[in-house]
Amino acid sequence: MKHPVDVHVGKRVRHRRWMVGMTQQQLAEQVGIKFQQIQKYETGMNRISASRLWDIADALDVPVSFFFEGLSGKVEAEGGAEGLPADILSDKEALELVRSYYAIPENQRRRLFELARVLSDAA
Structure with a gap:
């Protein structure tokens, strides 16, 4: 086990x-x-x-x-806040997105982040 x-x-x-x-x-x-x-x-x-x-x-x-x-003192159940998996970065697509995001120059990355925030609020 x-x-x-x-x-x-x-x-x-x-x-x-x-x-x-x-x-x-x-x-x-x-x-x-x-x-x-x-x-x-x-x-x-x-x-x-x-x-x-x-x-x-x-x-x-x-x-x-x-x-x-x-890792908290208690073993945490699967499933995180807002319906996301507890370990979101275990998903290969999510990890690739994070890698790509950090490859973008910082000023453009901030603009992309703001765009993503606006789009997620609209959904």
Whole structure:
């Protein structure tokens, strides 16, 4: 049975890996394991040891605490505010949108953000 904390940490590993544009194979090679093990970590099927989490954090250039961000004292139910999934960035399309958004120059990005806000209010 998957523990909710292991699932959360695995989602954060996948999220960060996607954000830096790294494949499971590339991460596995940097950590010195098989990519199948990364798959199991990302789904929460296998628990990540402290030393392995340290290696993964180093490979993904984040502090270990990154993987626990957003985890409250209680295990949170699926589904977030306003009908959004609890882990919106687990969706590949949403992640690609975020990557593209941050690739836009800052002044244009602010204008795009304001446009998106106006359009969402109109819906």
